[in-house]
Amino acid sequence: MNNPVMPKPHQILDIIRETNLEYTFRIETDMRPQHGQFFQLSLPRVGECPISVSNxxxxxxxxxxxxxxxxxDQLFSLQPGDELFVRGPYGKGWPIDELRGKHLVVVAGGxxxxxxxxxxxxxxAEPDFVKSVDLICGxxxxxxxxxxxxxRRWAEKFRAIYTLDSQVCEGWETGLVTTHISKVPFDYFGDDYAVIIVGPPVMMHFCGLECKKLGIPDEKxxxxxxxxxSCAxxxxxxxxxxxxxVCLEGPVFNYTVAKDLLD
Structure with missing residues (x-):
């Protein structure tokens, strides 16, 4: 009988330094999660933490x-070839069937x-999956x-707006992601679109309010x-x-529910 809370060791294939504080760990596994699900990552005698799958x-x-x-912090001391303990996947991912064939708007922060x-x-990778993608990334x-x-690759495939909160940088917009949502051509989409918002709770809260100002229904x-x-x-x-x-009914929620859950 499979134990749903028993972590198993997986070899680290590669570690990519994204920034001074964020690393991407690639592990060896045959598991195929849903897009948007999460796992519990752990180290013996140290502890564990919930982390969403990034790819x-x-x-x-x-x-x-x-x-x-x-x-x-302890995870950052590991090297390729070391073992990382993993259990999952858990939770509900993005509603693939409901997104298929629609115009997709993604607003993501940090x-x-x-x-x-x-x-x-x-x-x-699958141009026929959705009609178009508008990406706002801050x-x-x-x-x-x-x-x-x-x-860089997404900018070639999608209509992309990349922004920094307050810093001026060549090739980047300046301002919070909320200031750019109104640039998305929602009128062109008719009723055939979906919006995804991911980031810190305060960012998602104000992005939700901005979407409401633009007349976007909660269910979209x-x-x-x-x-x-913790237990997942x-x-x-x-x-x-x-x-x-949240671990069972999320981490992905429709805004009809999420608007009452966000802090």
Whole structure:
């Protein structure tokens, strides 16, 4: 009988330094998660943490991790060839069937680009999956930019706006992602579109409000967020908001539900 909370070791194939604080770990695995699902990553006698899948392919999977605590700091001491313990996948991913054939708008900020990265790669690799992609991607400053090769490739495939919160940088817009949502040609899409918003809770909150100002219905908006997901199987209650267990019913939520969950 498979134990849903038993971590298993996986060899680290590569470690990519994205920024001073974020590394992408590629592990060897045959698992094929849904786009947007998460795993629990752990080190024996250290602890574990929930991390969304940032990319995957045949025989490998990637996690982009920010060094923010005991477990993640220790992860950064690992090298290719070492073992990383993993359990999952958990939660609900992006609603692929509902996105198929629509105009897709993605608004992502900071490390929030990670949970939607594999979906964007799918859109780039499969031109018939969606009708079009409008991507708004924002970072705090130049030192925080993740996935530079992907950003260049996405800019060739999608209508892309890349912005830094307050820093002026060649090739980049300036301002919060919320200031650029109105540039998306929603009128052209008619009723055939979907919006994905991923980032810090405060960013998703104000992006949701901006979408509402533009007349975008709640049911067309999807968000993803992680909230203290410790057990990942709905037993510990750390991620619970009222009667909603984020680890089970999320991390992807339709905005009809998410607007009452965001802090």
């Amino acid at each position: 995957f392919g045949e025989g490998w999977m990637e996690f982009t991790i920010r060094s923010v605590g005991k477990v993640t 490390t929030g680009v990670s949970p939607v990265r594999s979906l964007l790669n799918k859109c780039a 970072y705090k400053n130049e030192d925080c930019i993740l996935f530079r090769p992907d950003l 908006i999807w968000v993803s967020f992680e909230r203290k997901m 199987v709905g037993k510990c209650g750390h991620c619970r908001i009222d009667e909603t267990y």
